[in-house]
Amino acid sequence: xxxxxxxxxxxxxxxxxxxxxxxxxxxxxxxxxxxxxxxxxxxxxxxxxxxxxxxxxxxxxxxxxxxxxxxxxxxxxxxxxxxxxxxxxxxxxxxxxxxxxxxxxxxxxxxxxxxxxxxxxxxxxxxxxxxxxxxxxxxxxxxxxxxxxxxxxxxxxxxxxxxxxxxxxxxxxxxxxxxxxxxxxxxxxxxxxxxxxxxxxxxxxxxxxxxxxxxxxxxxxxxxxxxxxxxxxxxxxxxxxxxxxxxxxxxxxxxxxxxxxxxxxxxxxxxxxxxxxxxxxxxxxxxxxxxxxxxxxxxxxxxxxxxxxxxxxxxxxxxxxxxxxxxxxxxxxxxxxxxxxxxxxxxxxxxxxxxxxxxxxxxxxxxxxxxxxxxxxxxxxxxxxxxxxxxxxxxxxxxxxxxxxxxxxxxxxxxxxxxxxxxxxxxxxxxxxxxxxxxxxxxxxxxxx
Amino acid sequence: xxxxxxxxxxxxxxxxxxxxxxxxxxxxxxxxxxxxxxxxxxxxxxxxxxxxxxxxxxxxxxxxxxxxxxxxxxxxxxxxxxxxxxxxxxxxxxxxxxxxxxxxxxxxxxxxxxxxxxxxxxxxxxxxxxxxxxxxxxxxxxxxxxxxxxxxxxxxxxxxxxxxxxxxxxxxxxxxxxxxxxxxxxxxxxxxxxxxxxxxxxxxxxxxxxxxxxxxxxxxxxxxxxxxxxxxxx
Numbered sequence: 001x002x003x004x005x006x007x008x009x010x011x012x013x014x015x016x017x018x019x020x021x022x023x024x025x026x027x028x029x030x031x032x033x034x035x036x037x038x039x040x041x042x043x044x045x046x047x048x049x050x051x052x053x054x055x056x057x058x059x060x061x062x063x064x065x066x067x068x069x070x071x072x073x074x075x076x077x078x079x080x081x082x083x084x085x086x087x088x089x090x091x092x093x094x095x096x097x098x099x100x101x102x103x104x105x106x107x108x109x110x111x112x113x114x115x116x117x118x119x120x121x122x123x124x125x126x127x128x129x130x131x132x133x134x135x136x137x138x139x140x141x142x143x144x145x146x147x148x149x150x151x152x153x154x155x156x157x158x159x160x161x162x163x164x165x166x167x168x169x170x171x172x173x174x175x176x177x178x179x180x181x182x183x184x185x186x187x188x189x190x191x192x193x194x195x196x197x198x199x200x201x202x203x204x205x206x207x208x209x210x211x212x213x214x215x216x217x218x219x220x221x222x223x224x225x226x227x228x229x230x231x232x233x234x235x236x237x238x239x240x241x242x243x244x245x246x247x248x249x250x251x252x253x254x255x256x257x258x259x260x261x262x263x264x265x266x267x268x269x270x271x272x273x274x275x276x277x278x279x280x281x282x283x284x285x286x287x288x289x290x291x292x293x294x295x296x297x298x299x300x301x302x303x304x305x306x307x308x309x310x311x312x313x314x315x316x317x318x319x320x321x322x323x324x325x326x327x328x329x330x331x332x333x334x335x336x337x338x339x340x341x342x343x344x345x346x347x348x349x350x351x352x353x354x355x356x357x358x359x360x361x362x363x364x365x366x367x368x369x370x371x372x373x374x375x376x377x378x379x380x381x382x383x384x385x386x387x388x389x390x391x392x393x394x395x396x397x398x399x400x401x402x403x404x405x406x407x408x409x410x411x412x413x414x415x416x417x418x419x420x421x422x423x424x425x426x427x428x429x430x431x432x433x434x435x436x437x438x439x440x441x442x443x444x445x446x447x448x449x
Numbered sequence: 450x451x452x453x454x455x456x457x458x459x460x461x462x463x464x465x466x467x468x469x470x471x472x473x474x475x476x477x478x479x480x481x482x483x484x485x486x487x488x489x490x491x492x493x494x495x496x497x498x499x500x501x502x503x504x505x506x507x508x509x510x511x512x513x514x515x516x517x518x519x520x521x522x523x524x525x526x527x528x529x530x531x532x533x534x535x536x537x538x539x540x541x542x543x544x545x546x547x548x549x550x551x552x553x554x555x556x557x558x559x560x561x562x563x564x565x566x567x568x569x570x571x572x573x574x575x576x577x578x579x580x581x582x583x584x585x586x587x588x589x590x591x592x593x594x595x596x597x598x599x600x601x602x603x604x605x606x607x608x609x610x611x612x613x614x615x616x617x618x619x620x621x622x623x624x625x626x627x628x629x630x631x632x633x634x635x636x637x638x639x640x641x642x643x644x645x646x647x648x649x650x651x652x653x654x655x656x657x658x659x660x661x662x663x664x665x666x667x668x669x670x671x672x673x674x675x676x677x678x679x680x681x682x683x
Contacts, residue, residue, distance in 0.1 A: 136466065144466075144512040144513060144514070145512065146512065146513070146514050196462070197462070199458065199461040199462045199465065199470070199491045200461070200462075200465050200470040201462065201465075202465070202466075202512070204462060204463075205463065205514070205515060205518060210494075210518045211494065211495075212462060212463075212493060212494060324468070355581075355582070355583075355598075356467065356581075356598050356600060356643065356644075357598070357644070358467045358468035358471065358598060358643045358644050358645055359467075359468055360468065361468030361469075361470055361471030361474065361645055361648065362468050362470065362471075384682060384683055385648075385649075385682075385683070387682075388648060388649075388682040389471075389648075391478075392471075392474050392475060392477075392478045392648070393474075
């Protein structure tokens with residue numbers, strides 16, 4: 001380590017210690033200070049590690065947590081970054097915070113924001129990249145799916161020897177020729193048919209000849225066993241295959257990968273993709289399927305995002321929603337609940353939520369309106385938008401409570417006729433709701449997302 | 450339902466960014482209240498658009514890559530689209546759809562892409578800037594106020610025979626210069642409003658539906674449909 005890097009590292013570590021001792025946290029400032037003193041600090045900080053970079057639009061956090069669990073079966077020391085710290089500063093802070101490894105080459109499994117992949121590969125040669133998916137996401141800030149993917153590829157171009165472990169069901173990951181070795185994971189549990197994705201789906205143009213892609217099977221959005229009837233472009237051979245899909249509920253999923261049975265304590269097909277990605281990385285790194293089964297069942301806390309809160313006897317599940325595909329999948333997931341439930345939709349449009357609310361029109365609320373939900377509540381700062389969305393979906397006024405004030409939403413939740421309540425909320429709406437729930441004593445902390 | 454209208458969703462599988470499908474859903478919502486059933490059909494690449502087959506059309510906005518493909522394909526539909534528009538066919542065009550009805554637009558990489566010239570506007574690019582945010586406009590003729598969200602890189606300048614959809618009260622509008630937003634030509638409504646436009650501005654949905662009904666059933670009385678109250682949703 002150079003003198004400059006040493007000084008920068010010391011300053012960063014000191015500020016981390018100071019922040020965490022006296023000010024209860026801070027995950028980007030130490031990185032910021034360190035980067036200011038030595039912009040190339042990652043070169044020395046990361047030199048000791050084998051690095052796995054996990055990137056994509058949705059599922060980064062859970063895939064990272066699951067991958068760490070899986071790899072822990074074989075590797076005792078793994079460095080990873082906490083939720084949200086997936087930009088350069090947060091990654092630097094993560095390395096600063098690490099205990100210095102005593103011997104051997106430890107692993108670092110890093111969640112990295114799409115545009116920040118290049119900030120890592122400028123200084124570190126990762127062992128592998130994991131690509132989860134690329135969907136439209138908060139269009140007021142990010143670009144289109146193709147520009148997002150290009151940002152990732154700009155970073156990957158600096159690490160041509162790293163193995164890419166990609167979602168094979170997503171056509172975009174098969175659209176560019178890359179020098180890297182590539183392994184694909186995907187779903188392979190259905191007989192082949194021939195159909196197109198539903199009209200309101202992004203990314204269905206064949207990257208070869210620009211015809212509309214067809215599908216043999218489709219999981220959600222534009223993901224599946226795609227093929228182009230015009231030029232023959234098709235899904236690549238899968239290295240890791242989901243061979244059977246078992247029962248799915250909002251709190252559990254059963255499935256087989258490569259013939260091995262797995263169960264995870266979280267619902268949603270999108271989370272099965274996350275598990276599939278973690279499985280793929282595990283196999284790539286030499287973890288046995290039995291060990292992966294163990295990792296999935298022994299580490300239930302990694303699924304902590306779908307927290308269930310007891311609100312005076314109501315079992316309230318709060319789920320963060322932030323983009324169209326995620327929203328649509330969450331709606332689909334809660335639809336798998338066999339017990340009666342009530343629905344709450346909380347919409348804000350602050351910067352952290354995305355200031356454009358148009359994405360709510362891409363969620364299949366129609367399916368929700370058709371099911372037997374007795375009570376719908378809509379609220380939040382943009383309650384008018386979400387209220388009209390439900391009206392258009394066909395929710396009758398007699399079942400629909402409009403309550404902009406979140407404090408009163410918490411009161412209304414206690415009056416619904418079901419024991420179960422699903423709350424879908426945008427980021428700042430969720431923070432506000434949690435604060436209220438904390439002030440009323442239903443949860444301990446106000447900010448733990 | 451008493452009435453049926455055939456709706457063409459132009460390139461609905463490619464031009465669907467920013468919840469554009471919400472416009473179809475809102476159109477359907479108001480149509481039901483007017484005793485009208487909508488048959489919506491996606492008309493996409495290498496598929497024919499026959500003006501006589503449709504009573505109403507919607508054309509949304511897409512991502513840059515998709516739009517370059519659509520810009521090529523739409524030339525094969527140019528004659529029929531112009532026939533539809535000139536004969537008073539009601540059409541709603543948003544963002545990329547709006548741009549492609551005009552003479553040309555400048556794509557993300559600076560390339561000039563031709564539209565179909567059905568309307569007399571053209572669209573330039575701006576460097577490293579987008580017009581993003583809430584927008585309010587007022588239509589001078591009807592006195593109606595429209596609320597929406599704009600997010601566009603293109604700067605459009607409207608031409609002969611076009612009136613703006615509204616004058617900008619707050620926000621940027623067509624080009625950030627002349628205080629206009631969107632365009633109206635015959636029964637064609639164009640706008641940069643996402644949001645999507647019809648979900649917050651039911652009056653425009655009503656104008657489109659009533660125009661389509663009057664055109665298809667010239668001898669019927671639609672005063673009841675015209676009187677449908679549109680409560681604010683924004």
